[in-house]
Amino acid sequence: xxxxxxxxxxxxxxxxxxxxxCTVSGFTFSTYGxxxxxxxxxxxxxxxxxxxxxxxxxxxxxxxxxxxxxSRDNSKNTLYLQMNSLRVExxxxxxxxxxxxxxxxxxxxxxxxxxxxxxxxx
Amino acid sequence: xxxxxxxxxVSVALGQTARITCGGDNIGSKNVxxxxxxxxxxxxxxxxxDSKRPSGIPERFSGSNSxxxxxxxxxxxxxxxxxxxxxxxxxxSTVFGTGTKVTVL
Numbered sequence: 001x002x003x004x005x006x007x008x009x010x011x012x013x014x015x016x017x018x019x020x021x022c023t024v025s026g027f028t029f030s031t032y033g034x035x036x037x038x039x040x041x042x043x044x045x046x047x048x049x050x051x052x053x054x055x056x057x058x059x060x061x062x063x064x065x066x067x068x069x070x071s072r073d074n075s076k077n078t079l080y081l082q083m084n085s086l087r088v089e090x091x092x093x094x095x096x097x098x099x100x101x102x103x104x105x106x107x108x109x110x111x112x113x114x115x116x117x118x119x120x121x122x
Numbered sequence: 123x124x125x126x127x128x129x130x131x132v133s134v135a136l137g138q139t140a141r142i143t144c145g146g147d148n149i150g151s152k153n154v155x156x157x158x159x160x161x162x163x164x165x166x167x168x169x170x171x172d173s174k175r176p177s178g179i180p181e182r183f184s185g186s187n188s189x190x191x192x193x194x195x196x197x198x199x200x201x202x203x204x205x206x207x208x209x210x211x212x213x214x215s216t217v218f219g220t221g222t223k224v225t226v227l
Contacts, residue, residue: 035216037165044221045157045165045208059215062123095164106212108155110167110176 002026002111004096009116016086016120022079022096022113030054030074033105036081038092039115048094049081050105057104064090086120093117126209126219133225134199142222144192144209152211154192156185160205168207169194199226 008020022034035050049070050059058070069082079096094116097109127145134140144154154172157165167176169185172192182197196203204226209219 037216037218044206045159045218047216047218050216061215097165100170105216107153108167108170108210109216110170112164112166114164 002098004098004111004113006094006096006113006116009094009118011119011121012086013122014086014088014120017082017084018086018118020081020083020094020096020116020118022081024077024079024096024098027098029072029077031102033099033101033103033107034072034079035097035099035105035109036070036079037095037097037109037112038090038118039095040089040092043092046092050099051079052104053102059105083118086118088120091118091120123215124211124213124217126211126217128207128209128219128222130220131223131225133227134196135227136201137198140196140199140203140224142194142196142207142224144194144219145190146192146211147190149190149192149211150188152187152213154185154187155210156183156194157208157210158203158205159208165208196224199224201226 036048051070055072067085071080097112099105101107156169158168159165172187173185184195
């Protein structure tokens with residue numbers, strides 16, 4: 001069974017940093033692209049970032065470019081999202097999700113993790 | 123950047139059919155995928171590549187895509203279908219629709 005489990009969320013002050021992790025099992029992690037998606041309280045889904053299976057290709061939403069860094073450690077079956085210079089508007093539940101096909105994260109996503117809450121507040 | 127527009131809400135009587143639209147410029151030339159999200163839960167894929175159903179998704183869920191509109195059709199609506207629904211495409215980045223809240227009356 002494919003499983004994704006996010007961790008690392010919490011309360012952080014504006015300007016601070018946080019690193020999210022997504023640990024996966026049940027599939028060959030290095031083969032598939034992965035993404036991070038966030039959902040602010042009461043709002044819709046917002047794509048944040050994506051990475052190819054090898055980690056060589058990365059993609060970012062304009063809203064986080066230059067502040068967030070996506071990476072992966074295929075030996076540990078873990079996806080990361082390093083978030084720096086956090087803003088109040090980054091407050092959201094952050095989900096990781098697996099691309100359905102090999103390679104780049106350009107397809108549909110299934111399954112998703114349960115999410116981890118990031119709160120940016122003073 | 124590419125934008126996907128969905129109606130804010132759709133209401134459907136129990137056992138009837140609901141249609142949720144997703145509008146985008148020439149969306150018919152793209153692959154459209156649909157997700158269901160119930161309160162407090164992660165999104166779940168219900169349709170991929172316009173009209174294909176993942177295993178475990180009831181046949182009551184179907185999809186179509188043409189021109190500037192993609193449509194998710196929910197037949198014989200049940201109380202358990204109440205949820206938010208999002209469309210998604212790839213256009214140089216992953217793009218999600220604005221989301222539609224489906225209420226079953």
